[in-house]
Amino acid sequence: MTDANLAYLYLLLLLFPLVLLVVLYLIARPRPVRVPIKNRHVFITGGSSGIGLALAHRAASEGARVSILARSIAKLEAAKQEILLATGIDVAVFAADVRDYDALSRAVEEAGPIDVLVVNQGVFVPQELERQGLDEVKFMLDVNLMGAFNMVKAALPAIKLQRRERGPGSIALMSSQAETKIRPQLTSIIAASSGAMKADEVAKRALNGIKSGSFIIPCNFEGLLLSVATAGLSPQRSFLMAFVEIVAAGITRFAALCFQWNWYGSIEKWHAKQHFGGGFKVIESLLGDNQRN
Template sequence: MNSLFDLTGRTALITGSSRGIGAALARGLAEAGAEVVLNSRDEQMLTTAAEQLAEATGATVRTAAFDVTDPLAVDAAVRRIGPVDILVNNTGVQHREPLLDVSAENFRRVVDTNLTSAFLVGRAVAEGMLGRGRGKIVNVCSVQSRLARPGIAAYAASKGGLAMLTRAMCAEWAPGGITVNGLAPGYVLTELTRPLAEDPGFDGWIRGRTPAGRWARPEDLVGTLIWLSSAASDFVNGQVIAVDGGITAVI
């Protein structure tokens, strides 16, 4: 049974992985046996994250600093990295502002970062996967792929689009041996969301709205990621799996 989830010998590229959710996902893949490639635009942060991950897990850890929204930079980086067996499109950004006040520039920035980047990196990596006849792509979606709330329209639109891009990738690439699925976290407690968690009103709303009664922790996402990255999910394709403590299951 353990062999179904063993990632030994696989190379995994995780975008936006110098901290937060991406770093936790990278650690999970490393502990499952994968060689991991960390990505962000900040080379110094990447170096520090890679050193810490290698020390903690004993895994082989590489870094690739590039802008996931730049098509030329993406293509050049993927060529440098070499064959990728597992791609995790994790890069994301939030923008909180009433919809009537959101500038076109900020809307495009969120969509480019959260959605267009997955198209660019996914396309670049999938070409090699199709040539080898196998590959795993996991797009980090969100409960906002299905649900909306005031003040985060650009984010919800980008994550809804990412869910449909996941299905479109499956439709085109599954015949070539690639599985493409979405991992949709609920509200995850990270450095970036800590101000929300420290707001008693918002914290109480999240805990009351979530059947599990708590925020997610980054490590709560790892098991589902390992499953979607491994042979255990070889016939699972085009799905968006919610890891949300039940928030999308209830009214």
């Protein structure tokens, strides 16, 4: 290859990222949008504790009109007083089960037009499937999946009402890795590769992402890797983030394989420990029987 050809190749390599950025700027959809929080109605499910309560705190402190929904009226009232003492803002509370569509519809009608809906409720009954009852699986699906459908469907009329006059709105679906104290030991070992975050920090990042109109809002490095690796056909408002997703697709696949290599190693060690421990207990039992005989 001649020097001229090499120079031409280098020029193409240098121009390619710039051309790609220009193309992505033209085709990335939907367009960027800001979703204001101040003086607007933020409705949060699962708002009486955890991330939901932290979100309510932060939204209230930024001047939003906040409504929180949960099943327990006692927890809701406690959360209301906590937010009032911390921010001076009086939030509205609604006691309803997200599995009950009619109850959600009544709550939304009473709450009034909604600008930002945060579907944050969630339950997790951690257990190996062979030991778990199907009623527990159904309970999780009813609350986490059908509860989200119920809430969004019930709130849509209140969200769409006079939307043009009220400005851009948002619907956010939350997920988390909570309940570490009761999940199986092996699950905790695998999840140890992902750093835990405090509810306040998650709430801060989530609300900032909502305000920026982001489609996916990762809260830590593992979440960012996961969002890049699974971008697929998901929308992307930021042409810069679209560039990162394209360039890093192969790298994130390699990172995922590294995570899995670590997980498989942890699983093998756990199983080996369980088998060794089980054998040791059998030996102890046999020795005890021999001593008694």
